[in-house]
Each structure stands twice: as C-alpha cells, then as structure tokens.
Amino acid sequence: MLHDISSESVAGSGHVLEAMATLPAFREARRWVLRQLEIAQDASSLIEAGCGNGAALPDVMSLMGTTGRFVGVDPTTAFIDVARARAARLGASYAEFKVGDVRAMPCDAGEFDAAFCDNVLIHAGPAKAALGEMARVTRPGGHIGAVEWLPFFLVSSTRPSTAEAFNAIFKAAVHDYFVSGNLKRHFHETGLKRVRTQTFLAHTDSLDAHPWWRAFIVHQMPVFTRIGLIDEATARAFLTDLEALNARHEFSASFIVTAAVGTNPS
Numbered sequence: 001m002l003h004d005i006s007s008e009s010v011a012g013s014g015h016v017l018e019a020m021a022t023l024p025a026f027r028e029a030r031r032w033v034l035r036q037l038e039i040a041q042d043a044s045s046l047i048e049a050g051c052g053n054g055a056a057l058p059d060v061m062s063l064m065g066t067t068g069r070f071v072g073v074d075p076t077t078a079f080i081d082v083a084r085a086r087a088a089r090l091g092a093s094y095a096e097f098k099v100g101d102v103r104a105m106p107c108d109a110g111e112f113d114a115a116f117c118d119n120v121l122i123h124a125g126p127a128k129a130a131l132g133e134m135a136r137v138t139r140p141g142g143h144i145g146a147v148e149w150l151p152f153f154l155v156s157s158t159r160p161s162t163a164e165a166f167n168a169i170f171k172a173a174v175h176d177y178f179v180s181g182n183l184k185r186h187f188h189e190t191g192l193k194r195v196r197t198q199t200f201l202a203h204t205d206s207l208d209a210h211p212w213w214r215a216f217i218v219h220q221m222p223v224f225t226r227i228g229l230i231d232e233a234t235a236r237a238f239l240t241d242l243e244a245l246n247a248r249h250e251f252s253a254s255f256i257v258t259a260a261v262g263t264n265p266s
C-alpha cells in the first residue's frame with residue numbers, strides 16, 4: 001500500500017505533485033479552501049498538514065501577503081527540503097517547514113488562525129484523528145479545510161477490464177479511498193461547525209492537455225507494477241490502448257475533487 005511505503009520512496013513522486021498543483025480542478029479546489037479560511041493579509045497564521053514539497057506556497061502567499069506565519073508539516077524529509085528551497089526562492093521568509101505527522105503535529109493548541117490539508121486524508125488516517133489534530137492547533141472560531149479526491153477515472157478504453165484494473169490500483173493503494181465523499185461527516189465528527197463542501201470536475205480529452213495526466217497515469221505505471229498493484233501485461237495493454245485512443249483523438253478522462261471547510265467552536 002502506498003501509505004506504507006517509506007518516505008524516501010514517496011519522495012520519488014515529487015514531479016507528480018508539482019504537476020498536480022497546477023491541474024485546474026486541484027488548484028481551484030485548493031484556492032476555494034484557502035478563500036474560505038478567511039486569511040487576513042499580513043496578519044494571519046496558517047498551518048498546512050501534509051504540505052508535501054510546498055506546492056501550495058504560491059497560492060498561500062497571494063492570500064497571506066508579506067508578513068504573518070505559515071507552517072507546513074510533512075513526514076517526508078525529502079519533500080520538506082524541497083519546500084524550504086521553494087520558500088527561499090519565492091521570498092516567503094515567514095514560511096517554516098517541519099517534519100511531522102498530521103495526527104500529532106509539533107505545535108501548541110490554538111497556535112494558528114486556520115489549518116488545511118490537501119490530498120492527505122486519503123493517505124493518512126483515520127480522518128477524525130487528522131482533522132482533530134488540525135482543529136486542536138487552530139484557535140477557537142478559526143477555520144479548517146481539506147481537499148480530497150476520489151481516484152476513480154472515468155477513462156475511455158476499448159478494453160474495459162484493463163481500465164478496471166487501472167482504477168483498482170488506487171482503491172488498493174490508498175488508506176481511505178472514499179474519504180472525499182465523507183468529508184462532511186468527518187468534519188462533524190471532529191466537532192467542526194458550519195461545514196460546507198464544494199466539488200470540482202477534472203476532465204481532459206487529451207493525455208497531453210496538462211502534464212499531470214501523463215505523469216500520473218503513464219509515468220507512475222512502472223512503480224505500480226513493481227509493487228504489485230497491477231500486473232505488467234495488463235498495465236501494458238491499458239497504456240497501449242490509451243495511447244492509441246489519444247492519437248486518434250478518442251481519449252477522455254475525468255474524476256472528481258471535493259473540498260470542505262468547517263469552523264472550530266468559539
């Protein structure tokens with residue numbers, strides 16, 4: 001399972017995360033969450049649980065202004081190194097990155113005005129433990145947000161059984177496959193109030209319309225076969241079919257991203 005793989009192996013997927021950050025559905029979902037957090041320019045403190053390589057930083061900076069406090073926490077040290085380099089490159093002197101677990105963050109209670117996570121609850125759970133910890137470090141009345149997706153691709157294929165095997169990879173690989181459909185319940189169970197959700201559709205009719213599609217579907221396949229999530233022959237058949245459809249302009253793929261925001265009781 002992907003969440004059981006060592007941090008250093010996960011770090012090999014850095015290029016997928018970089019591309020993910022700009023895929024419109026993920027970016028719009030993250031921006032929607034960030035807007036709902038009601039960050040005050042130059043005066044807010046914000047924490048991102050599972051910040052990865054800091055890909056959210058440009059969006060965070062455009063809301064936070066030039067002062068304030070931003071902390072990113074992630075257990076993958078190689079990602080934290082990239083995040084620190086990114087902050088230095090972008091001039092985000094108020095950004096700080098710590099190695100840590102979303103379920104036990106190295107922060108005090110009520111230390112932040114707001115907290116969010118992006119594609120983390122699907123890998124690290126249970127959701128209640130992660131959200132509970134995000135709520136703990138956020139002040140009373142502060143907002144907590146999450147972006148998650150259902151990694152089920154409605155993908156064109158002349159061989160539906162290979163598309164099924166492709167989708168089965170993610171069901172087996174993640175910790176909580178359906179978390180995106182249950183965000184409202186998880187937020188309520190954490191004690192958060194005024195919970196609102198929004199969904200975003202990712203769609204393409206070309207494998208090359210945005211770098212993420214090929215990076216996620218094609219370039220990761222050797223990793224999936226190596227760790228036994230799909231057999232080599234099926235993976236090859238799926239990709240050969242996909243490339244042929246793409247070349248004939250008969251390819252399309254879609255999936256759904258969900259975002260939620262709730263408020264800590266005052």
Ligand SMILES: C[S@@+](CC[C@H](N)C(=O)[O-])C[C@H]1O[C@@H](n2cnc3c(N)ncnc32)[C@H](O)[C@@H]1O
Nearest residue numbers: 017050051052055075076101102118119120124
């Ligand atoms: C799909 S990546 C998303 C990273 C980042 N939020 C982004 O959108 O680019 C999932 C992230 O969750 C992190 N992660 C896995 N287990 C975690 C845990 N227990 N606590 C915090 N983060 C965790 C991984 O290291 C990885 O950076």
